[in-house]
Structures are given as C-alpha cells and as structure tokens.
Amino acid sequence: MTNRITYRCPNCGGQDCGWDAYAVWDDAEQMMALGGAYDEMWCSDCGELKSLDLMPLAEQPVLTRPMLLQVLDLSTGHVTKEVMDRLYDHQGNWPFSVKIDPYGCFLSVPDVDTDPADLPPSLAQCFQYARSIGAVYIHFDRDARRDETLPFYSW
Ligand SMILES: [Zn+2]
Incomplete structure (x- = not known):
C-alpha cells in the first residue's frame, strides 16, 4: 500500500x-x-x-468494497490419509487453524517461515501451492476434483 x-x-x-x-x-x-x-x-x-x-495517515482506511479472500479448494486426496486423520483428530500442535466441516476441513495457510519442521511433506506441498497462487485458506474437500499440479494419494 x-x-x-x-x-x-x-x-x-x-x-x-x-x-x-x-x-x-x-x-x-x-x-x-x-x-x-x-x-x-x-x-x-x-x-x-x-x-x-x-x-x-495511521488509521486503517475504511473499506469501500467487500474484502474477499482466496480459498484453494483441494481434494482430500492431495494429502495422505495419515495427515487427514491428524487434521481430523486435531493432532499436532500446528501454527495454523483447522476447522472440520462435513466435506473435509478448512486450514489457514501459514506464512512460509512458520512452517513447522515436522510438517508432513504432502501438506507442505499443498501450503506451498496455495501460497504460490495467493490463497490464504485451503479447503480440503472430499468432492473436489483432482489437481494435476499436486501429487495424489489414493486412500
Ligand atoms: Zn483546530
């Protein structure tokens, strides 16, 4: 700005x-x-x-139009079953939010420098892809189509 x-x-x-x-x-x-x-x-x-x-001007300017955020809708098959199970079980003390919904889950995409060292590779690739296209959330969606950009795990 x-x-x-x-x-x-x-x-x-x-x-x-x-x-x-x-x-x-x-x-x-x-x-x-x-x-x-x-x-x-x-x-x-x-x-x-x-x-x-x-x-x-220090104050945050008032918005004159809606603030829209980019959400990357990805098949749940772009992470391994173990990763999805961990997300569902809220396991792992990860620096991003996880919200379960009926079709999968919503994740906030963390800044690249806050990716934890133990981040599973399949999830790290999804975050990297999301960041490269400006998405700030990923919706892992069981009904989403397979994205040829990312590896796919059949489970
Ligand atoms: Zn005055």
Whole structure:
C-alpha cells in the first residue's frame, strides 16, 4: 500500500478542517466538482487557522468494497490419509487453524517461515501451492476434483 497522508489542525489536532474552495459543474459527471482551492484554511473544532499539519495517515482506511479472500479448494486426496486423520483428530500442535466441516476441513495457510519442521511433506506441498497462487485458506474437500499440479494419494 502506498503511504497515505492526512491533514490535521495544528492548534487542536482536529481532523474537521480544510481549505476554502469553489465548486464548478461537471457536465460529464453530472455533479459538482472541485473548481479550485484558496490559501485560506479553517478548523471547525477550534476556529480559523493559518496552516494545516501534513502527517502520515495511521488509521486503517475504511473499506469501500467487500474484502474477499482466496480459498484453494483441494481434494482430500492431495494429502495422505495419515495427515487427514491428524487434521481430523486435531493432532499436532500446528501454527495454523483447522476447522472440520462435513466435506473435509478448512486450514489457514501459514506464512512460509512458520512452517513447522515436522510438517508432513504432502501438506507442505499443498501450503506451498496455495501460497504460490495467493490463497490464504485451503479447503480440503472430499468432492473436489483432482489437481494435476499436486501429487495424489489414493486412500
Ligand atoms: Zn483546530
């Protein structure tokens, strides 16, 4: 993300501040648009002011559209039966979440540097594949089709 900025009133720190400006009509957009801004500034919190402080915008910006996450839907056959049994039994103190559902389970894909040393190879390959395509979750789905990118274990 680019470094976002904001302006604050140097007197009171308020953010309800800005510049005097004038509006023009935009024929194409069918709405008023900014025609230009003057040097005069204002602060609704404390009154008039002579300058505005530019500063980094620290707050998380409000989302203007839904936040969608990528889920890789994989056949349960892309891990060994032993791995799936461990996932179902919640065995192994793994640094990722496991949620069992009627078709298999959902796993959060951990960052590459948090892969535990004892991560089973079949599961490690699935995580690596998920990360390579930007997926943040894997749904191991008994009904999913086989993915030719990954080894398949018949069980
Ligand atoms: Zn102020």
